[in-house]
Amino acid sequence: MIQNSRLITIRTANLTKQADLEAIAKMKIVYNIELRPKCKYDFYGKTIFNREVSDIKHSGKNLRFVLAYVADNAAGFGKYFLNNLRNQVEGRVCFVYPEFRNFGVGGALLKEMKQYAKDNGYNSIRTFAAPKVQHFHEKGGFVRLGKDPSDQLMILKLK
Numbered sequence: 001m002i003q004n005s006r007l008i009t010i011r012t013a014n015l016t017k018q019a020d021l022e023a024i025a026k027m028k029i030v031y032n033i034e035l036r037p038k039c040k041y042d043f044y045g046k047t048i049f050n051r052e053v054s055d056i057k058h059s060g061k062n063l064r065f066v067l068a069y070v071a072d073n074a075a076g077f078g079k080y081f082l083n084n085l086r087n088q089v090e091g092r093v094c095f096v097y098p099e100f101r102n103f104g105v106g107g108a109l110l111k112e113m114k115q116y117a118k119d120n121g122y123n124s125i126r127t128f129a130a131p132k133v134q135h136f137h138e139k140g141g142f143v144r145l146g147k148d149p150s151d152q153l154m155i156l157k158l159k
Contacts, residue, residue: 008105010112013065013077015057023074024065025052031095066112068096068105075100078109082122089117091127110140118158128152 013020029052056065062084068076076096080089091113096105117125129137129152134144142154 007070008075008103008108009069010066010108011069013067015059015065020065020067021053021056023067024056024077027074027077027095027097028052028056028093030097031093063092064116066109068100068109070100070103070105073100075105076109078113080113080125082120087121087123089113089122089125091125094127106136107140110137114140114156114158122158124158125156127154129154 013024015021059065062082064080064082066078067074068078074097077093078091078095079093080091083090094106094109094113096109113125125142127137127142129142129144131150131152134142134152134154137154137156138144140156142156144151145153145155
């Protein structure tokens with residue numbers, strides 16, 4: 001249990017470090033299992049794990065990964081696309097391990113993405129948020145673009 005938000009550390013992932021690649025790959029597999037519970041993922045299967053590591057390693061310069069740690073434990077990660085044509089950051093994934101949820105880790109990842117976007121002159125952040133996490137994004141200032149709760153596109157205008 002997190003007792004103090006000062007224990008949360010967010011840092012840019014170094015995609016040349018095997019430890020960072022493996023931490024993200026493990027979290028991506030858990031994320032995919034949660035997203036698609038009926039799919040069969042072998043968490044320890046080297047084939048899937050190695051594919052995830054390879055995908056992350058070759059993801060391109062416009063994708064940014066950040067890691068969240070609580071003390072020395074990997075707690076979550078964020079992945080976002082830097083869309084220079086639209087001058088917009090596109091949030092792709094914000095994942096927090098279940099045991100670290102509701103303690104500020106997701107909020108810290110979102111805060112880091114907003115700060116990065118502001119510091120680098122982007123006008124807005126957009127993301128597709130599943131209905132069960134839209135309230136989380138709304139607390140962070142995002143607005144759903146559609147009127148229907150199933151509309152998943154949300155945007156945050158930066159000042």
